[in-house]
Amino acid sequence: MDIRVENLNKSFNGKQVLKDLNINFPKGKITCLMGASGTGKTTLANILMNLLKPDSGRVEGLEGKKISAVFQEDRLIEHWDAIENIRLVNNLGLTKEKINEHLKEINLKDYEEKPVRLLSGGMRRRVALVRAILSDYDVLILDEPFKGLDEELKKQVINYIRKMAKGKTVIIITHDREDIDLLDANLISLP
Numbered sequence: 001m002d003i004r005v006e007n008l009n010k011s012f013n014g015k016q017v018l019k020d021l022n023i024n025f026p027k028g029k030i031t032c033l034m035g036a037s038g039t040g041k042t043t044l045a046n047i048l049m050n051l052l053k054p055d056s057g058r059v060e061g062l063e064g065k066k067i068s069a070v071f072q073e074d075r076l077i078e079h080w081d082a083i084e085n086i087r088l089v090n091n092l093g094l095t096k097e098k099i100n101e102h103l104k105e106i107n108l109k110d111y112e113e114k115p116v117r118l119l120s121g122g123m124r125r126r127v128a129l130v131r132a133i134l135s136d137y138d139v140l141i142l143d144e145p146f147k148g149l150d151e152e153l154k155k156q157v158i159n160y161i162r163k164m165a166k167g168k169t170v171i172i173i174t175h176d177r178e179d180i181d182l183l184d185a186n187l188i189s190l191p
């Protein structure tokens with residue numbers, strides 16, 4: 001089933017952020033969500049994840065579905081290493097070796113047995129991504145997952161996402177139009 005957003009409204013302190021929003025996220029496809037800063041992309045992601053209630057309107061198609069996410073912030077446990085962070089939410093019983101394979105596939109180096117607070121922004125982003133990808137999910141929501149990655153690394157990460165999330169419903173918030181082609185994604189722009 002597609003995810004359908006119907007007549008959604010959300011205001012903060014009297015300022016309307018989402019106004020009568022209607023969107024269809026097709027099942028099993030990647031959709032890019034774009035829009036200028038402050039148009040409500042993260043707010044919509046939070047509503048989809050049921051972390052925030054809309055003022056009115058509905059979301060359909062997520063009943064009983066498992067969602068995995070990269071949040072706008074990394075939300076890592078700073079004094080734990082990458083493997084420990086990934087293991088905290090990974091419910092698939094993966095070995096350390098398997099997790100290392102995933103991190104290496106997206107070119108992460110020099111991360112072992114180091115608290116993640118010592119890693120660069122782009123390294124931390126990839127840890128947060130592998131943590132999301134290695135969880136059990138039906139729907140994947142990624143809020144600016146390519147932050148801090150150079151062009152080459154971004155392409156590598158995009159190939160990894162396309163391979164790993166094949167057949168899953170994926171929503172990716174991005175500011176870069178180029179990503180739509182690279183991801184072979186549908187585009188939804190917030191006004």
Ligand SMILES: Nc1ncnc2c1ncn2[C@@H]1O[C@H](COP(=O)(O)OP(=O)(O)OP(=O)(O)O)[C@@H](O)[C@H]1O
Nearest residue numbers: 012013017035036037038039040041042043044072
């Ligand atoms: N909890 C909150 N309380 C008050 N205002 C909020 C809250 N969350 C978001 N807003 C406001 O709602 C608007 C949309 O914020 P949101 O974070 O959804 O935008 P965004 O499209 O994700 O922007 P960006 O591209 O900068 O991440 C902003 O004006 C923001 O200040």
Ligand SMILES: [Mg+2]
Nearest residue numbers: 041042043072
């Ligand atoms: Mg945002």
